[in-house]
Amino acid sequence: MLKGKKVAILGDRDGIPGPAIEECVRTGGAEVIFSTTECFV
Incomplete structure (x- = not known):
């Protein structure tokens, strides 16, 4: 389903966290x- 797609995480x-995704x-x-992994407060 994602083959050939470009993804921003x-x-x-x-x-x-970003690395897991x-x-x-x-x-x-x-x-x-x-x-990236951010802190959304």
């Missing part, structure tokens, strides 16, 4: 162009 420090989308075949 915004993870949440208190939720799901990054691994999932890479497994799905997407290319990660930006990944």
